Amino acid sequence: MKFVDDLNIRGKILVPTISLAAIALTVAGVLAWALNETSSRYRDVISGPVLAAKISSDYAGQLSELGRVINLALLQGDADLQKLGHDLEELKAARKESREQLERLFPDKPEVRGLKASGTQINEAQDALLVKARGEGKVVSVPEPAPQPVVRRGAARKREPRAEAVPEAARARAAVAVSVPEPVKRPSEVARFWAESGRPALAKQRATLNALSDELDATASAATQKLNERTRLTMILLVGISLALILMVVVFAILTINSSVVAPITLLTSKTVLLSRGDDNFELPEVDRKDEFGALARALEVFKNNADKIRAMSVAEAVTKEIGGVITAAANKDFSSEVDLRNKEGFLKEIGGAVNNLLYICRGAFKDFSDKATQTAISVDEAGTAVAQISDGARLQTTQLMQVSTALSESSKAIKIVTSNASSAREKAEAAAQAVDQGQLAVAQLEPIVEAISQNSRKINQITQVIAQIANRTHILSLNAAIEAARAGEHGKGFVVVAQEVGKLAESSAQNAKQITDIVEQASSDAQQGKVATSTVSQSMKAIAQGTLETTERVRTIAVAMDEQQATISEIEGSVGHLRTIAHSNSSAAEEITATMVQLSKLSNDTRQRLLAFKTE
């Protein structure tokens, strides 16, 4: 079996297949040869008896023909016999030839040797018959049953058609002959002769031939039987041997394939399965084989030698899946899961550690981003608020600067007014000082005037008393006049009015006088007071004159200061104008910054929202 093991799988399958084909071809060849052999032997065995049977049959036919011809001639008459001479000679030659053939075929058979003697007897009878027929010239028929044709199934088949036709015709004629009425003619001598010498010989020979033919048929049949037996035996033998061979080859092939293909495959498969699980606890003797299994085993041996790596790989697959799950979770924004490092070792632990570290960093970073974004959002928001306040402040500043500017402008105007007022005040103060001086003089002049007024007042008092008395009298007069006018009646009516008016006038004059008295008295007392006051005023005037001098000096100083002030204020006004422009542009810039901050805050909040989508805890 060693060489079988060394064959490759193709060889293992080809060897039984080719063996089967070879056996089939051999069996076919042997079968063909055996059949051919049987056929030729059959020919050898059968041809002799068959030929002999044929000759025997022909021979018998010739004898029948002879009998029939002679019988016919005897029945027909003498003349015909002579005509038959030629035909009978021909039959004689044919008989001779048949007999010689038989003698050649069966030189030792006594029956065949006997044929010559009886043949000679027939020939002599025949010749004698012809001679007698010529002598009498007449042939008298002898009633005789028609000769029975030699009909044997086995032999008849081998006969020539012509030879068979003869007894058929003879039979027909015999039938006719039978139906012919018994001849009235007396049997001639010829017929008698034939009946005595010819017919027995003919019958004897025919019997011999029939016996021979039967014997030959039996021989041929026996030979055929024997050959058939042999052929069947040969075939059974051949089929049996070939079946046995095929069975052997098939069994061998099955055993071979089973032991050297299926078994190693099964074994190697189970070992490969073991190995795929990382189990290298098995022997691998197949490596010494020279077929494919050797190669497979040697390849497997490489894996076996790397079994720890395979084990590691199968572990690695599970761990890689676990790590992949963690990474997938991270890709799905879940950074909270981690690789469990406790059940891992080697580089996988390192990878897991690295992934965990990455996740840790990512968590930290995202948390940081998120916190920063939150802080940014808050700080931007605060900054926005602050800038908005600044913006408000700037706006307020602008407004206030405008107000300041307006106020300054107003102040400037006011200062101008004050300045001009101050100069006019100075002028007025100077004028006042002069007026005071003049006043002092006037006051000095006033004192005698007041005295004079006082004295005049008394005189006026006296005058007013006189006027009052006049008024009183006038009043009385007017009353009298009114009485008189009433007396005068219709004509005094006008005068009544005059009197009344005079009365009124007197009354008012009295009142006026009274008032004048009061006034004058008042004026007198005033003049007295004025006298006192004038002296006071005179003293005050002196003080005012002194003060006015000082005031004038001060107003002059104020006017100078105001001039300077105004110059300063116009400068300030210019600066405030600039400030206003600056404040306005500041305000614009601040507002733009506010809007930007608000927008940034929104963006930052958006970013924060997106970062919050990452789960880090």
Next chain:
Amino acid sequence: MSARASADAATALTDVQRLAGVARDRIGLKPDLSTPKIEALLRAIPADERPARCRELIASEPDASRWRDFIEALLVHETYFFRHPVQLRLLADVVLPRLLQDRLDAGSRELRIWCAGCASGEEVYTLALLVQTALAASARTWSVTILGTDLSAGSLALARAGSYALVAGLNSFRDVPAFARHHFAAIFTTAATTWSAGPELRRWTRFAHHNLATDPPPLRDVDLVVCRNTLIYFDDAHSRSALTSLEAALRPSGALLLGPAETVSESSGLRMVCTEQTVLWMKDASP
């Protein structure tokens, strides 16, 4: 007395809110931003006139002079030459040459730029100066249109005048980067206090009144749309509709510049082009 005062305050507050709501509906202003300004404006008039003033403003037509004055006070006209220079640098170095090449490839020599919310026009002239530099000698063969639009009539008048003074404080020249200072040599190196746009710049630039919050785009097939620090004043809804309008104006592969705090919606057909310090957007090439 105190009850009545707080009732007045409540009414006033409601009026301010309503007014801010009308401003939002008409010009897209964020109420958060407009409310303090409206309150400040109202503080300047006597308290008993405030409700009536609010009602007048709410009832006034959008083109009434009272309303125009009101929104003029609400608007912020913050702008200066070469603002956000990093973004402009990206525009000048990368985007503008590409936009010009697109046009040349299509067999056209027409460049269209729309500056939405241009305020007093500094940005429009800035863009014109960039285009002038980019086209250099071939400027004469090109048909350049730079349309500046704004809601403020006062700002548009300043923009059309095209003359800017070196005033104190945050002026138009406050932050001109080194690469652009040569355009304003007179300001920076001589005693000149005013810069005026040259004839080519004036030929290229146009200014028009446009309400970005509600009006359809004033220009189509635009190569470059610049709308910086305008959308920050808009509420979300108007910001979105304004962005739609800006995008609609752009030709395929056109560029959009926004302010640093502004961004497009994720559903738009605009792709972000990002460098380390700045971003801009390009419209998709397919029409």
